Amino acid sequence: MLESIVLYDIPGNATKGKAWSPNTWKTRFSLNIKGIPYRTVWVEYPDIVALSKQIGVGPTSTNEDGSPQYTLPAIYDPNTRTAVADSVAIARYLDQTYPSSGPSLIPKETDALHMAFIQAFRDVFFVNAGQLVLPATCAQLNPRSEAYFRRTREEMFNAKLEDLAPAGSEKRAQHWKGFEKALHTVKGWLAADGTEKVHVMGDRVSFADVVVASYLIWMKLVLGPESKEWADMMKWDGGYWERFMAEFDGWVTVDVGTEAEV
Known part of the structure; x- marks a missing residue:
């Protein structure tokens, strides 16, 4: 039986469900569409860098000053002990790792x-x-x-x-x-x-x-x-x-x- 993937998201208070970010919704929708079990961990903006380093996920781009930029969404998959950031990279990971779960997101x-x-x-x-x-x-x-x-x-x-x-x-x-x-x-x-x-x-x-x-x-x-x-x-x-x-x-x-x- 699969262990739940951890989805790291940014909380808001516009809705009871807290989820608002378009970038993290891309991964939430991806997981929901493929029917892969997951659980959410809420991360405030100032904690994203520390969280990313804690789970072992790298930066997704660079800031204007050349420093690394860490962003959400990110996931940690306990089934493969893999951390992935960036919604497109996550979609590809889900397709490759769970090909029989739901439709292919990016054929x-x-x-x-x-x-x-x-x-x-x-x-x-x-x-x-x-x-x-x-x-x-x-x-x-x-x-x-x-x-x-x-x-x-x-x-x-x-x-x-x-x-x-x-x-x-x-x-x-x-x-x-x-x-x-x-x-x-x-x-x-x-x-x-x-x-x-x-x-x-x-x-x-x-x-x-x-x-x-x-x-x-x-x-x-x-x-x-x-x-x-x-x-x-x-x-x-x-x-x-x-x-x-x-x-x-x-x-x-x-x-x-x-x-x-x-």
């Missing part, structure tokens, strides 16, 4: 297409969505993570988060128009042959779908599932995005988890 013949799609989606998504969702994200974090998130993101944008897209402002309205256009562009990719599709890579779910759903559920959770903004999004493109997200309803599960001991 080998689609590997290059997945990488191209993920980059293209991020490029169109963040032009406007970042300004809309980052302030709300910061507001729902626990104090230690909130301070870290605010400092790093305000350095990134060279502006206070509250000034990125204030509620009721023309700036916010323009970002929403830009974001609607961005999702319409993605919808166009999926309907290039004139037929509507709810899966990026064909007739079954793949990691490409997981990426899209993870960024959208981030917006849903931090803006509020009952918010007018989320309701408006679900009406775009004739309700296409509501139909797309409905495909993931059975995989939106979050365990209680435990706090990290770092």
